[in-house]
Amino acid sequence: MRFLCFILLMLTSFTVLAQDSFQLAPPIVRYASLFYNRSAKVQLEFNQPHTQIYYTIDGTEPSIQSTKARKYIYLKGDRVQLKALSAGKGFIPSKVVTVEFAKTGYTIKAIETSPTNSKYPGTGSSLFDAKSGTGSHQDSAWKGFDSDSISFTIEFVQPRQVHTVSLHVLENQAAWIFLPKAVSIYSIDKNGVETWETSIDINATEQHNGATGQFVDIKLPRNLYGSKIKVVAAAVTKIPEWHDGKGLHAWFFIDEINVY
Incomplete structure (x- = not known):
């Protein structure tokens, strides 16, 4: 017992x-x-x-x-x-x-973008439809680009005072999808003249695991007032040495832009 x-x-x-x-x-x-x-x-x-x-x-x-x-x-x-x-x-x-x-930020009328890769066009209004993509780059909320520089000309429903631009982008280095290495903001006057306002640099080649959406926020040094602005993202053109795709061009994926 x-x-x-x-x-x-x-x-x-x-x-x-x-x-x-x-x-x-x-x-x-x-x-x-x-x-x-x-x-x-x-x-x-x-x-x-x-x-x-x-x-x-x-x-x-x-x-x-x-x-x-x-x-x-x-x-x-x-x-x-x-x-x-x-x-x-x-x-x-x-x-x-x-x-x-x-x-969500100001109401956007339209966004004119650089050409996407034909495999990842996203939906027509996917950059301002308040719908977020999943961790899969196959999700139609994401637009995929394989060019060096990607531009977004944003037109508001009415003139707005802008102080911050926020991009929501995908990082999945295993799928060769990297953050942008830099983002620049341009004001556009009523005559269509573009003026550089600010840029930020991003440590896009630091090694990370997994697939995650990331917010990239750009705060302007002064408030802008107008109906249009332009955003230019610089992609990683050479994948770093630690990656299997070293030396090749990285992908850039984005699902939403908000302006405040």
């Missing part, structure tokens, strides 16, 4: 230790789009008994002291970074999953 009790105690201890060393998977984040007009409706899911999802929206890392997720979360504000994890007694908390959401 004592021997049987000892065996049961050992098995129970092993189960507890095994559970303590088991790390939970991150919660699933469900949403219609990363872009919203008034608010974004988000659902966090994790189906494991005796566990809970915790999240933050202020940029801090979540913990079991953070807010517990309800069935739906409604996000508001110009830009919201949602961070969430799964946790439960006797388990190692999951890794943090991060998703960034953005309020």
Whole structure:
């Protein structure tokens, strides 16, 4: 009898230790789009008994002291970074999953772009339809380019005062898709004359894993007022040495442009 009790105690201890060393998977984040007009409706899911999802929206890392997720979360504000994890007694908390959401900018009438690659034309209004692409570059929300320089001439429904331009682009280096190495903004006056306003450089060749959408924000040194602006993205023309495609031209993919 004592021997049987000892065996049961050992098995129970092993189960507890095994559970303590088991790390939970991150919660699933469900949403219609990363872009919203008034608010974004988000659902966090994790189906494991005796566990809970915790999240933050202020940029801090979540913990079991953070807010517990309800069935739906409604996000508001110009830009919201949602961070969430799964946790439960006797388990190692999951890794943090991060998703960034953005309020849509001024209403855009049209965007004239450089020619896309014929394989990845996207949809007609995919750059200002408030629909975000998935992690797959095959998603029709993404437009794909293989040229050195890609331009976007943006026309507003009515004249606007502009202070920030935001691009949402795809990075998937395994598929030869890199961030742009630079982005420039030009004002366009009523006579169609273009004037360079500002540029930013991006460390586009730093090695990263996975396929993720990235926001590229360009803040202007002065407010611009007008009906049109032009955005020019410089693609990575030579993939770096650490990549299998070293020396070849990288792809550039984009699904949305917002102007504020």
